[in-house]
Amino acid sequence: MKAAFCMAMALLAAAAAAQAAANDPARAVIDEVEKACVERRIYMIGRKKAERLAELVRRAKPEVVVECGTAIGYSGLWIARELKNAGRGRLITIEISPERAKQAEANFRKAGLDKLVTVKVGDARQVVKELKGPIDFLFVDCGSSNYYPILISLERRLASGAVVVADNAGIGAAGMKDYLKHVRSKYNSRTEWFDVNLPWAKRDAMEVSEMRGVATE
């Protein structure tokens, strides 16, 4: 009797898991990519920061999101999944390594999110100059010294009230002093800390800035 009950519970749990996977096909790909990044030591934001990033996207309800630093698509998967759930918005993500960009594209496809995502290959400092505004959400994660030139290039194409998130504001703060000085003096900006528990960092921060009064092209 007890064995039959346990079996029934296990079947119910398996059915619930299968239903959850069917409702959210990106979830399994996110887990898989996270594992691959840790094993292959491909830097990515990690789950804690990704959950917060997804929450910020959910609240902002952006039409256009730009990400600089795709790697193999981990953070992009979290962003694109929110766009899909919201039923609006698209992601343009920029990666300098053609090989990584290719892997990211494959991951977006596997997660059923590829129609919402454009992967551009090149130096984000140059590629952002070609992008049209208004941009509602910007996520920078491509070498902290690149953040300031990227923001300056894009600033006039940010929508009023756009959200700009910069990764590594803890471990990379020294390399992004110019960026931090700019957003902290010009916009509503705060540093959010996370226990990330990644092989390469235990604690890090993201700088979350809300752009105010910025002219939109």
Ligand SMILES: C[S@@+](CC[C@H](N)C(=O)[O-])C[C@H]1O[C@@H](n2cnc3c(N)ncnc32)[C@H](O)[C@@H]1O
């Ligand atoms: C920390 S990883 C990005 C992780 C990714 N955002 C995630 O969380 O899954 C940084 C990526 O930026 C790329 N990168 C470095 N400099 C770049 C540049 N100037 N333009 C575009 N990508 C760049 C690197 O090749 C690397 O894949």
